[in-house]
Structures are given as structure tokens and as C-alpha cells.
Amino acid sequence: MTDTRATIGACLGMALAALAAGGARAEPPIRGPQDAACRQEARARVFSAPNPRGLEPEAIGRQIYHACMRRAKHRR
Numbered sequence: 001m002t003d004t005r006a007t008i009g010a011c012l013g014m015a016l017a018a019l020a021a022g023g024a025r026a027e028p029p030i031r032g033p034q035d036a037a038c039r040q041e042a043r044a045r046v047f048s049a050p051n052p053r054g055l056e057p058e059a060i061g062r063q064i065y066h067a068c069m070r071r072a073k074h075r076r
Helices: 002-023 033-045 057-075
Strands: none
């Protein structure tokens, strides 16, 4: 019985930690179709993009996203 309670407590603790970590990086609401498309492009390319400066994946994703949004402004 004690083992079961310990297991349930450990699982509950891990679940709460995962929820807390996931909520810390919430994204702002999507502002339009181009915003959604650029977010998707950044997610798809973040790990395959060249990274000569050793940036974090979040920084690379932001660069890809902003480049996509700049391209979208010039297409109008």
C-alpha cells in the first residue's frame, strides 16, 4: 500500500512539473494566416537550419520566423 501511494505521488509530481514547464513557454495568440504559416515554417526548420554561432533553438526559430514575416511583407 505504501509503494502504491509513493508511485502515485511520484507520477503526480512529474505530471505537475511537466505542466509547469510547458506553461512557461506559452506563445502569444496567432495574429493571422501569415503569422501561423511563419510559425509552422520556423518549427519545421529550426533543427535543420545552419547554426555556425551555436545559438539556442529558440533564437534560431525567432530568426526563421522574422525572416519569413519580412518576406511576407514584400509579397504584398
